Amino acid sequence: KLAHATAAIARDAGATVTLLELSEFDIPLYNADLEAQGTPADVIRLKEILWQHPAWVICSPEYNGSYTALLKNTIDWASSPVKGNPDWQDGGKSFRGKVVGMLSASPGALGGLRSQSHLAPLLINAECWLAPKAFALGSAGSAFDDSGALIQQAHRDR
Ligand SMILES: Cc1cc2nc3c(=O)[nH]c(=O)nc-3n(C[C@H](O)[C@H](O)[C@H](O)COP(=O)(O)O)c2cc1C
Numbered sequence: 001k002l003a004h005a006t007a008a009i010a011r012d013a014g015a016t017v018t019l020l021e022l023s024e025f026d027i028p029l030y031n032a033d034l035e036a037q038g039t040p041a042d043v044i045r046l047k048e049i050l051w052q053h054p055a056w057v058i059c060s061p062e063y064n065g066s067y068t069a070l071l072k073n074t075i076d077w078a079s080s081p082v083k084g085n086p087d088w089q090d091g092g093k094s095f096r097g098k099v100v101g102m103l104s105a106s107p108g109a110l111g112g113l114r115s116q117s118h119l120a121p122l123l124i125n126a127e128c129w130l131a132p133k134a135f136a137l138g139s140a141g142s143a144f145d146d147s148g149a150l151i152q153q154a155h156r157d158r
Helices: 002-012 032-036 041-052 069-078 113-125 153-157
Strands: 055-060 099-105 135-137
Touching: 002 055, 002 099, 041 069, 055 113, 069 113, 099 113
Parallel strands: 055 099, 099 135
Antiparallel strands: none
8 A cells, every 4th residue: 555655646746657566476486496497477577677767666564573575585586697688697787776765564653664674785785775765654554545545644745
């Protein structure tokens, strides 16, 4: 919901937005033996989309004080070189120089903020620029109206 609300706010501000749901990508758990048999088509599709966009907003819940295995797995695949594919032999190609905003949401009070402190060094390692303003939405279960918009103006402003 936070990702969708953020996309709507960014579009209203004039940005061209591509909204990705990781559930729409058929990406298995990373395993180098599996990769040796061929990189899944949806990994290539994701690499292309990430590469085409100069800035990203990553929006994630928090599991056990960190970001999710789904997000880590997705980043691992997206940053892995594709052997025999000249376009994607450079694993860092999709990541290098991107400007990335981090958002999280949680039913808890901290809004998944701790997940961002783990995600930040991973993104820096991938040579991304982190937007200085991050946003963690606490009590997320009551933060949206029936249309999926953020209720509080202060949240929309952040
Ligand atoms: C394994 C697991 C660990 C969790 N750990 C945290 C946590 O550390 N902090 C937090 O705020 N919420 C935590 N939660 C609650 C999630 O914020 C909540 O389930 C949220 O709805 C997850 O989003 P999702 O349904 O999109 O996966 C955890 C949930 C699960 C399933």
